[in-house]
Amino acid sequence: MPFWKKAMLVLLGTAAVFIWSVALEGQRDGLLKVYFLDVGQGDAIFIETPSGNQMLIDGGPTDMILSRLGDVMPYYDTSIDIVALTHPQDDHLTGLIPVLKKYDVEMFIHPGAVGTSASYRELERVMGGLDMKNVEAAAGMRIHLDDEVYMDIYAPYEKGRESDNLNEIMLIGKLHFRDASLILTGDAEKIDEINLASSNADLESDVLKVSHHGSKNSSTALFLERVSPQLAIISSGVNRYGHPHADAIERLRAAGAEVRRTDQEGTITLVSDGNAFLVVRQ
Structure with missing residues (x-):
């Protein structure tokens, strides 16, 4: 021939x-998929709705996020509908820089806090050259991801709020799919959890993304009582802070939650048919 x-x-x-x-x-397949990506000591959560719409929340501390996204996205997919930053600290934002360079992003959501690191300044520079919606989040906002999938924003409590502690200006929200729900807390600190627990926000959720990588002062008893999670996901890696702390894990288990950790299991995948969330074995 x-x-x-x-x-x-x-x-x-x-x-x-x-x-x-x-x-x-x-x-x-009609399922909502949530991937708690193993990016080391940081956060990165990728959501895919039943219709295929996508949202990435935080990008972790390095460009490892690109290989992790490659594990869960089709190789030909070059776009992400929404990228969100919970707060401008490097273990959440640095990985978003290569993400924004590689993928076409329609909307960028942030809490309005201004970072001080070189990584934050580079993120701002990259964003300045992109044609995408730039949305400052605030409590009361609802983000529609699909016909039956949406996220209610519980914090920050007001736009334009300023603080020397970036963890006090945190994007916190609850993801809904029919009767299934998951609350995402970023690096919320004790005061944020107490404020939420003392509010009239609908906190009860099937799954809790544990605050601040399971730090000693996160996952307060009052907050856990309001959330009443069946499953708690801790995103962490090798670190010098003692995350996750034994006290936080004990409180989570005392509240009846099964605790899963990315530092022990790698990427943790959840799927939901709208009734509950299930962990998918890798």
């Missing part, structure tokens, strides 16, 4: 494989 015919057959075969892979990826 002439060389050009062999080359043409190889090309056609490759094209067929690509087309079928795209078609199979496009088949939806």
Whole structure:
């Protein structure tokens, strides 16, 4: 067989494989998927709705986020609908810099706090060259991700709030899919948890993303009583802070939550049919 015919057959075969892979990826299973990505000592949460809409919350401390996204996104997918930053500290924001460079992002959501690090200044520089919606979040906002999937924002409590402690200006929200729910707390500190627990916010959730990587002062008893989680996810890695702290883990278990940790398991995947969340074994 002439060389050009062999080359043409190889090309056609490759094209067929690509087309079928795209078609199979496009088949939806009706499930909400939430990936707590293993990015070391930091946070990165990737959400995919039943219709395929995507949201990334935080990017972790390094460009490791790109390989982790490659594990859960189709190789041909070059866009993410929404990227959110819970607060401008490096273990949450640094990975968003390469994400914004690689993926087309429609909307960027943030709490309005201004960071001071070199990574934050680079993030601002990169964002300045992009054509995307820039949204400052505040309590009372609702973000619609799909027909039956949305996120209610509980904090920050007001736009334009200033503080020397960046953990006090935190994007906190609750993700809903029919009867299933998950509360995302970023690096919320004790005072934030107490304020939320003392409010009339609907905190009860199936799953809790544990505040501040399971720090000693996170996961206060009052807050856990209001949330009443069945499952608690701790995102952490090798660190010098003692995260997650034994006291926080004890309080979580005393509240009836099963505790799962990215530093022990790697990326943790949850799926929901709208009734409950289940952990998918890797």
